[in-house]
Amino acid sequence: MVELAFSTNAYTEYALPEAVRRIADRGYEGVELLGDDPHAYFPAFDHERERALSEALDETGISVSNINANTAMGYYDDAPPSAFFEPSIITADDGDRTWRIAYTKRAIDLAAAVGAPAVCLATGRPLPGNPPERAREYLLDSLHEILDYAEPREVEVGIEFEPELLVECTTDVLELIDEIGRDSLGVNLDIGHAAVYGEDVAEAIYRSAGRITGIHLEDIEGGRRGKHYHRIPGEGDLDFRTVFDSLDDIGYEGFATLELYTYSDDPDHAATRAYEVLAQY
Structure with a gap:
């Protein structure tokens, strides 16, 4: 049975322990x-902050569905527009790439500490001066080092594809998983990203069966090849009955996590409304 979780990336106006408490108060099984x-x-998440987080998790009894390590915007004082996923695990700068690998290992440490089954990771874009074939070599090397670290800690790594990234669709991510050839690598399947790319969402789910480390949910206006703007379920054109039926068909029993960072001005409303809509499934 699929359980619902909600990402704290909608609660950026709140400290992490308070975000956890608010999500738990809205009925979610996971965060x-x-x-x-x-x-x-x-770099700033010290033992004191981890202890405060653990206290909130213990107090609420909520489970951690995933550590979202897709971005590291804290790296920059004033990030350029092209740097949303930078430094990435495919960046051409050896020092920046090493930093990002180490950063991902810290995410894995947190996952192990709080009992999260997985971390998700985006590949980033092949920026000027870093052609795709070279970027892919960096990707493979980086992932093997990350997986070497994750496997003894019993944490999976889910690649989250997104249009315009090096890995941007279901075909790309499944080919990458096959090429890496390690059971600890899977896909954090973002349903909205599949739709925006133009994929049939049910087909993306069926193709990914057995390789899904987690699910991200949001609605998309325009459905397939719609606008990439994360909306509350019911405010776009995605068919969530089909999504949940497909997940049931493949026997998926993990978390489906609402990722509604676009509602940071009123995350309580977004979390409450999303739960009301999706609990019926």
Whole structure:
């Protein structure tokens, strides 16, 4: 049975322990932790902050669905527009790439500490001066090092594809998983990203069966090839009955996490309304 979780990336106006409490108060079984500023930006996420987080998790009894390590915006004082996923695990700068690998290992440490089954990771874009074929070599090397660290800690790594990234669709991520050839690598399947790319969402789910480390949910206006703007379920055009039926068909029993960072001005409303809509499934 699929359980519902909600990402703290909608609660960036709140400290992480308070975000956890608010999500639990809205009925969710799970919470995804944002592995970035202002929540768990790992260079600043010390033992005191981890202890406060653990106290909130113990108090509420909520489970951690995933550590979202897709971005590391805390790295920059003034990030350029192209740097949303930078430094990435495919960046051409050896020092920046090493920093990002180490950052991901810290996310894995947090996952192990709070009992999260997985971390998710985006590949980033091949920026000028870093052609895709070279970026892929960096990707493979980086992932093997990350997986070497994750496997003894019993944490899976889910690649989250997104249009315009090096890995941007279901076909890309499944080919990557096959090429890496390690059971600890899977896909954090973002349903909205599949739709925006133009994929049939049910087909993306069926193709990913047995390789899903987690699910991200949001509605998309325009459905397939719609606008990439995360909306509360019911405010776009995605068919969530089909989504949940497909997940049931493949026997998926993990978390489906609402990722509604676009509602940071009123996350309580977004979390409450999303739960009301999706609990019926």
